[in-house]
Amino acid sequence: xxxxxxxxxxxxxxxxxxxxxxxxxxxxxxxxxxxxxxEGPGYDETLWHLLSREIxxxxxxxxxxxxxxAEVAVVCEELGRVLAPVPFLGSTVLAGQVLAxxxxxxxxxxxxxxxxxxxxxxxxDADGVWRPERLAVxxxxxxEGWVLSGASPFVVDGGAAxxxxxxxxxxxxxxxxxxxxxxxxxxxxxxxxxxxxxxxxMVRFTGAVGSPLTAxxxxxxxxxxxxxxxxxxxxxxxxxxxxxxxxMTVVYAAQRTQFGRAIGSFxxxxxxxxxxxxxxxxxxSAVLRAVAAEDDPTALAEAAAVAQIWCGxxxxxxxxxxxxxxxxxxxxxxHDAHLYFRRAVADAALFGGASHxxxxxxxxxxx
Amino acid sequence: MTELDQWRxxxxxxLSATLPPKAADDAGDPDDLAVFHNLSVAAERALLARARxxxxxxxxAGYQALTLAREHGGRGLPAAYAMVLAQExxxxxxxxxxELISVTVGLVGSAVSVFGxxxxxxxxxxxxxxxDLLACQLFSEPGAGSDLAALRARAVxxxxxxxxxxxxxxxxxxxxxxxxxxxxRTDPSVVKQAGITAFLVPMDADGLTVRPIRQMSxxxxxxxxxxxxxxxxxxxRLGEPGQGWEIANATLAFERTASGAGKRxxxxxxxxxxxLARRLGRAGDPLVRQRLADLYVRATLHASxxxxxxxxxxxxxxxxxxxxxxxxxAAQTLTxxxxxxxxxxxxxxxxxxxxxxxxxxxxxxxxxPGYRIAGxxxxxxxxxxGERVLGLPGEPRVDKxxxxxxxxx
Numbered sequence: 054x055x056x057x058x059x060x061x062x063x064x065x066x067x068x069x070x071x072x073x074x075x076x077x078x079x080x081x082x083x084x085x086x087x088x089x090x091x092e093g094p095g096y097d098e099t100l101w102h103l104l105s106r107e108i109x110x111x112x113x114x115x116x117x118x119x120x121x122x123a124e125v126a127v128v129c130e131e132l133g134r135v136l137a138p139v140p141f142l143g144s145t146v147l148a149g150q151v152l153a154x155x156x157x158x159x160x161x162x163x164x165x166x167x168x169x170x171x172x173x174x175x176x177x178d179a180d181g182v183w184r185p186e187r188l189a190v191x192x193x194x195x196x197e198g199w200v201l202s203g204a205s206p207f208v209v210d211g212g213a214a215x216x217x218x219x220x221x222x223x224x225x226x227x228x229x230x231x232x233x234x235x236x237x238x239x240x241x242x243x244x245x246x247x248x249x250x251x252x253x254x255m256v257r258f259t260g261a262v263g264s265p266l267t268a269x270x271x272x273x274x275x276x277x278x279x280x281x282x283x284x285x286x287x288x289x290x291x292x293x294x295x296x297x298x299x300x301m302t303v304v305y306a307a308q309r310t311q312f313g314r315a316i317g318s319f320x321x322x323x324x325x326x327x328x329x330x331x332x333x334x335x336x337x338s339a340v341l342r343a344v345a346a347e348d349d350p351t352a353l354a355e356a357a358a359v360a361q362i363w364c365g366x367x368x369x370x371x372x373x374x375x376x377x378x379x380x381x382x383x384x385x386x387x388h389d390a391h392l393y394f395r396r397a398v399a400d401a402a403l404f405g406g407a408s409h410x411x412x413x414x415x416x417x418x419x420x
Numbered sequence: 421m422t423e424l425d426q427w428r429x430x431x432x433x434x435l436s437a438t439l440p441p442k443a444a445d446d447a448g449d450p451d452d453l454a455v456f457h458n459l460s461v462a463a464e465r466a467l468l469a470r471a472r473x474x475x476x477x478x479x480x481a482g483y484q485a486l487t488l489a490r491e492h493g494g495r496g497l498p499a500a501y502a503m504v505l506a507q508e509x510x511x512x513x514x515x516x517x518x519e520l521i522s523v524t525v526g527l528v529g530s531a532v533s534v535f536g537x538x539x540x541x542x543x544x545x546x547x548x549x550x551x552d553l554l555a556c557q558l559f560s561e562p563g564a565g566s567d568l569a570a571l572r573a574r575a576v577x578x579x580x581x582x583x584x585x586x587x588x589x590x591x592x593x594x595x596x597x598x599x600x601x602x603x604x605r606t607d608p609s610v611v612k613q614a615g616i617t618a619f620l621v622p623m624d625a626d627g628l629t630v631r632p633i634r635q636m637s638x639x640x641x642x643x644x645x646x647x648x649x650x651x652x653x654x655x656x657r658l659g660e661p662g663q664g665w666e667i668a669n670a671t672l673a674f675e676r677t678a679s680g681a682g683k684r685x686x687x688x689x690x691x692x693x694x695x696l697a698r699r700l701g702r703a704g705d706p707l708v709r710q711r712l713a714d715l716y717v718r719a720t721l722h723a724s725x726x727x728x729x730x731x732x733x734x735x736x737x738x739x740x741x742x743x744x745x746x747x748x749x750a751a752q753t754l755t756x757x758x759x760x761x762x763x764x765x766x767x768x769x770x771x772x773x774x775x776x777x778x779x780x781x782x783x784x785x786x787x788x789p790g791y792r793i794a795g796x797x798x799x800x801x802x803x804x805x806g807e808r809v810l811g812l813p814g815e816p817r818v819d820k821x822x823x824x825x826x827x828x829x
Contacts, residue, residue: 303811307813323803323806326806326810327809327810328802330805331749331805334741335725335749338725339724342720359721410713418694420697
C-alpha cells in the first residue's frame with residue numbers, strides 16, 4: 054500500500070520526474086538490484102547509465118544541470134525507496150554540490166558529473182565527520198603543482214570514482230582539489246560496508262597531484278555549503294526508505310494472521326504502525342521545509358540540520374520496527390528488511406550522526 | 421490582484437480599524453506557563469467579555485462562519501479565505517479566546533446552522549455565531565470517555581418535553597454557558613451509536629447543577645454537570661431522534677477545521693526553554709544543548725506539519741495523512757517541552773526559589789498529561805491513524821449489539 058504524498062513534493066513536473074525514476078528502478082528489479090551487485094564496480098551500471106545519461110539526472114541540481122533541490126529530493130526519495138545502488142548521492146549530490154560551490158575553476162568537473170562520470174567526495178575526518186580542523190589530508194605546492202598526502206576515510210562510492218573531490222589542509226587553511234583516481238599517488242581500498250547497496254572506500258594519497266578548485270582557504274565555506282545541500286538530499290533518501298518500510302510493514306500486518314486475527318488488528322502492532330506514520334510524515338515536513346529554504350544559505354543550514362537529525366533517527370527507528378513487526382521472517386537474509394535496516398544505520402552515521410548535527414544546530418542558532 | 425489578495429487587503433483594513441497591532445515584544449508573561457488555565461470567576465468573565473466583543477465585531481463585519489455553506493447561513497468561502505483571515509489576525513492583538521468561545525462558535529453554532537430547524541436557526545444560529553449566547557458541550561460521561569457512543573444519560577419523551585437524567589463531565593465553561601449541546605440516549609434497543617439524540621439544554625434549567633472539577637494541576641478548568649429529571653422541550657431537540665451520533669461527529673469535524681486565531685498559548689514554548697537555559701547558565705552544557713536541539717527539532721517540525729496541513733486545506737486539497745498526526749505531535753511536543761524544562765531547572769522544578777519564570781514551569785509539567793487525554797487520547801489517535809489512515813483492521817468488537825444488551829460496568 055502506498056500513501057499519496059499529499060501536500061508533499063508534488064506538482065506536475067515533480068510527479069513526472071518521480072514516476073520516471075520509480076519506473077526505472079522497478080524495471081531494474083527494485084531491491085533485487087542490491088542483491089545482484091556482487092563483485093562488480095559497486096553499483097548497477099545499467100541503471101546508472103539509464104538514470105544519469107538517458108534520463109539526464111547526472112547533473113540534477115547542479116549549475117547548468119536541470120532542477121534544484123526539490124528535484125534532487127524527489128529523486129533521492131525514490132532511489133531511497135528501493136535502495137537503488139547507483140552513485141547519485143555519492144557523485145551527483147555529494148561531489149557535485151561541493152563542486153558547484155567552487156566557482157569557475159570547477160566548471161569542467163561539474164560538466165563531467167553532469168555527463169554521468171562518477172566523482173567521489175573525500176572530506177571526512179577520522180570519525181567520518183566534516184571538521185576542517187581535523188582533516189588528515191595535506192596539500193603542498195611544488196614545482197610540479199599541488200601534491201596531496203594523507204588518508205581520507207569513508208568516501209562514498211569511492212571505489213567507482215574516476216576522480217576525487219578532496220578537502221586538504223594547505224598553508225592557508227583548507228582548500229578543495231580534484232585528484233584523478235588514476236594518479237599513481239592514489240590508493241583506493243574498498244572497505245567492508247554495513248550497507249550492501251552503497252560502497253565506501255578508504256582513499257590514501259601519497260604525493261598525488263591535485264588541481265586546486267579553491268584558494269586561500271575558501272574550501273571550508275565551499276564544502277560546508279555543498280554538504281548542507283547534500284544533507285537535505287540524504288534526508289529525502291531516508292524519507293523514501295522509511296516510507297518503503299512503513300508500506301511493507303502495513304501490508305504484512307494486515308495479512309499476517311496469528312491468534313485467529315490479522316496482527317495489524319492488535320493495538321500493540323497498530324499503534325507501532327501509527328508511530329511509524331507519524332515519524333514518516335514528520336520526515337516529509339522536514340524535507341519540504343529544507344527544500345523551501347534552498348535560496349537562503351543561513352536558513353538552509355538550519356533546516357538541513359533539523360532534517361538530518363529527524364530523518365536519520367526516524368528511518369533508523371522505523372527500520373528496527375520493520376524487522377520487529379515482521380517477526381522471524383524479518384530476521385532472515387532473504388527478507389528485504391535488513392537491507393533497509395543496514396541503509397538506515399549507515400545513512401544516519403554519514404557526516405556525523407544526530408548528536409553532531411544537534412550540536413551544529415545549537416551553534417547555528419547561537420545558543 | 422487576485423480575489424484572495426483583495427480579500428486580504430479588505431481583512432487587513434478591517435482589522436486595522438478594529439484592533440491594535442500586536443506588540444513587537446509580545447513575549448507574554450514569563451510566569452504564564454499553564455496548559456490549562458486557572459482563572460477566578462471574575463477574571464474568566466473579563467476574558468470572555470473581551471473575546472465576545474471581538475467575535476461580535478467579526479460577525480457584524482461578515483468575517484464569521486466563512487467556510488460554512490451559504491444555505492446554512494455561512495459565507496460559503498473556500499478554506500483559503502479562512503486561512504488568510506487567520507494569518508492577518510496573527511498580526512494584531514486579537515483578544516485571547518477560550519475553549520467556551522470556540523465551542524460556541526465552531527461547534528454548537530455550526531451544528532445549529534447545519535442541523536437546526538428554521539425556528540432554531542432563527543433563534544440560536546446568529547446568537548451563537550455572534551456569541552450573544554454561549555454554549556458548552558455536554559458529551560463525555562464518567563462511563564463514556566474514549567467510547568463516547570456508550571453514553572448513558574437518558575432522555576425520555578413525555579408529552580411535548582423530554583425528561584433528561586444523567587451525568588456529564590469535562591465540560592469547559594459550563595459555569596458561563598447559557599446552553600449546553602447535550603447528547604443523550606433516547607433508544608436503548610438499538611446499537612449504541614444509533615440510539616443517541618442531540619439537544620440544546622438551557623444551563624439554568626431546573627434539575628441541572630454544575631460542579632467544577634479540580635484537575636491535577638490544581639485549577640478547575642472543567643466541570644461536571646448533573647442532570648436530574650431536567651425537562652427539555654422537544655423544540656430544543658437538534659436533528660432527528662437517533663441522529664445525535666452523526667451530529668456529534670460532524671460538529672467535531674467543524675471544530676477541527678475552525679480557524680486557530682486568538683488561541684491562548686498552551687504552556688511554555690521551545691523558545692521559553694531556551695531562554696530559561698540561558699538565564700540559568702545551562703546553555704553551554706553539551707548534554708543540555710543536545711536536549712534543547714532535540715526539542716527545537718520536534719517543535720519546529722510540528723509547526724511546519726501544521727502549516728503544511730493548513731496550506732493543503734486552503735488550496736482545496738485533501739491534507740492527507742499529515743492531518744491525522746498533528747494532535748499526537750502536539751501532545752508529544754508539549755510533553756517534551758516540560759521534560760526538557762524540568763531538566764534545565766533541576767531542583768528548581770521541585771521547590772520555588774522565588775526566581776521568576778522557574779517554578780511556574782510546574783504548571784506546564786502538571787498540565788501536559790491532560791493534553792495527552794483531552795480531545796481524544798494518544799491511544800485513540802493511534803487507533804484512528806492505524807485504522808482510517810493506514811487501513812489496518814479494527815479490533816474484534818463485542819459492542820455491536822443493542823445498547824440494552826451491553827454489560828454495565
